[in-house]
Amino acid sequence: MLAAPLAPLAALAQAETGFSRSLTRVVLREAFEAIIDRHLEVAAPEELALWSLRGLGAVDTSLSADVQGGLLRLHLGAGLLAEAPLPSSALSAQTRPGAAAHGAAEQLADTLAQLYAQAWASSPPLRRAGMERVIQAGFDEVFNHLDPYSRYITAEEAWNARQRRVGQSGLGLRVASGPRGSVVVAALEAEGEARRAGLREGDTLLAIDGIPVSARRITQAAELLEGPPDTPVRLSLRRGGQRLNVVLRRPSEVLRSLRAEVLDGILWARISVFSAVTTEQLSEALNNAFAAPVPPRGVVLDLRGNRGGILAQAMGVADAFLGGGMVAQSAGRHPEAQRIWEAGGTDLARGRPVVVLVDGRTASAAEIVAAALGDRGRAVVVGSATLGKGLIQIVVPLPNGAEVLISWSRVLAPLGWPVQGLGVIPALCTSLGLEAAQQALQQLGQGVSPMQPVLSRARRARAPVPASEVVALRAACPPAEERDLDQQAARALIDSPAAYRTALSP
Template identity: 65%
Template sequence: MLLALLLAAPARAQEAPFPRSVVLPALQQAFTAIIERHLESAAPADMALWSLRGLGAVDTRLGTEVSNGRMRLSIDDRLLLEQPVPLSVPVPPPPGRPGPRQSSAEEPAAEALAGLLTRFYGAAWAASPLLQRAGTERMLQAGFDELFNHLDPYSRYVTADEALQARERRVGQSSLGLRLAAGRRGTVVIASLVPNGPAAEAGLREGDQLVSIDGYPVSARYITDAAELLEGLAGTEVTLVLRRGNQRHTVTLLRSAAPARALRVERQEGILWLRLTAFSSHTTETLSAVLNEAFAEPQPPRGVVLDLRGNRGGVLSQAMSVADAFLTGGPIASSLGRHPDSVRAWTAAGTDLSHSRPLVILVDGRTASSAEIVAAALSDRGRAAVVGSSTLGKGLIQIVIPLSNGAEVLISWSRVLAPQGWPVQGLGVQPTICTSLGLESVRMEMAQLSNGHAPRAAVLARLRAARPPVPASEVAALRATCPPAEERELDSEVAKALIDHPRLLATALSP
């Protein structure tokens, strides 16, 4: 009997049934949001092609092409399925206003795309054991990854596990005193460190490449996974492998019980230095308390430096209220997208907590998102001089769309506009005084200020005249006037000089 069993042909593994009841509603919900709300519109044939080509990341034998209005899916050059693709997207009616009743021949675009892709996904699933082993979530993620690669750099599909963990745990990077960012060629790097945090105390440096976390390799494509791996209970350890130059380092960090401080305050020679490393839910409350206390003293500060270098952003509403803390009224920012609900304006309504004292903002090439919004608002309004280099240029707002499978899609649905109407996305903030070109360039710009001329007035005027969509050539040309760079001591020296000499600051702020 044993010999018979050994000689018997191996049984074929049972094919896993295609999870149509999971895939179809998730695709329909996601594409409904993308078609109606994403900042950019795309042809349905393109969206179908991009999504289906994403499956090749799971099984490289799968191939997709569109020709003469028909989509073809093959595996190892064997045709699996051929179907016509929709050629146009019905324009959805404005919210709250019913549109014309659609017949079955005018099936809504999201339903048509979801149905089409479900059929193709099913054919790929049946032919690919690799796809079956990867599972439904990986299949959906691969399709959306490729789709969003063509739409914008920040929209993404969040798996059910990721979404659950993000909702349940909010420790992670902040408890280690570091923030991650995507680096060159798909790497993950340390974007910023909190002074005296566990990572800084262990000798980590900004720019270090993160190779693995607790033995798991990391990549920029799945940077959220890397952030999730950093999360954990206070008092537990995490082991990082880092690359610095040609050397590798292994570091074990202890997760801190206390949340990392996002605001560092110093008082030097009558100047209040505020180093803000992130925008959390309590940033404005903390900053306001510091400003109120400082300006209630018998000898209040004669100037304020708001240091946003390395600040990668955070809570959008906090950016608006931080800018409001230095303004007495008027516009802070606005947002604009295809969907009517994406159009919004933020206006200052409070009092200037710095009592109109001279204000300088420090930025660098890592300053991003909410930090850029603050710098752009205060610069455009003539409230602050900006010192440093071109910032990152991340000015898109995302919304979260929950899906029936527990996952989420994060969709970029509007772009942030500075008070004078130019888009932060791509362009970033241009400084009033550029330090990234070196000491001699700074000396020349400061000399022009002394002679009553704002050295970068023409560049700032060109920036503020830009309107979306800004040609890539114009983006590159403007950013080349002050290339992105990491922070340097020269930034602080220029900031102090501007506050020490109010006439220079007034010239720098002149239109």
């Protein structure tokens, strides 16, 4: 139970103006249920409770929290403000599916909502900061202990993010999370295709091309809305008690994420980001190049500076060079986090040598492509160690309009090593300078791969990789920004079949 409040009840009620305990409780419950059930790593409910309460100290430094005798205690300065029993450790099993996660989250939310209300009533800095900032501070401290990419996004930030990631198809509509996990039409452009077709703000979007959509998978809605130019998309909607089906047509002009040209018999293809049409653009470039009277003798896939994008498009790009087999896999505690991506197409490069250029800014989906083609022995990776972002996040909308992004799975390369932290280590390193790169090319031509010991060690790594091992492996080819030497090295490998074959060996 809470300790006797330091402020009279009347003062407490007055001070709580602007603070909704019920809304705070439901926000905490839904967020913690997702964290407990789906986060990549197990976090005990009692730890989550303590971290959340300590987060309030970022807004009011006189507030602090600790645990003593099975009680979660909130302090104001040197005095005890309130205390409550810790959430039951019985709900701290390694796997907390379904009902167990819900029960733990209910306890957490009940306890923390009461303590947050007490802190709000007793702390002028919290009241000046506002309810949204208070909730954010609690989650910021929680995610500080979990991983670098999970985070709480305020309602305003969530709205702006949805504008960036949802409805960028040129259809003239914006969608957002709606009541009870729905997806609604949030805004329409005055002269846009959607308004001309009769859509209205507030319409509930049920399905896109027959695929149901929900707020929990709002990024999937973004991918479904986007698509090849000048193609139709069918929307299923609900307006009050009426169901509607509307067909819109995507605009004929889209931003190209690929620059491709053939120079001196080599197809140079640079992908800046994985957009909804990247796979289509790359496939077109490969088909056109290899249909020419004199096809390219090799392909350079330039992923330097590419920070990622749509995961499905990255898988499609890797598939364009593979005739079958694994592209990547993901692993996590939740059953739905376990997944294997398989290539199912045809090698559009027709077996010609492929070099993948990477640098220290190559990240996420771009790393997955480089790892897949390197592990499968389909391409030689050239450049420097990449960023090492190999966690997949899900977006969980919250009742206050905010969102939590939760890392729920890690990406594993075909040979089983984790991209997170380790990154992709090139078979030919350019970040050590011109002389070292020239020496490495000479050794490759003689049948010796100077990076082979490091690559073999990296491919044996399994998550979680100790920090000391990550540092040691990445030091062999430190991250660096792109340089002209990268292209020179790629050309030299394609011009030297012996060196290419040696570097290709997985």
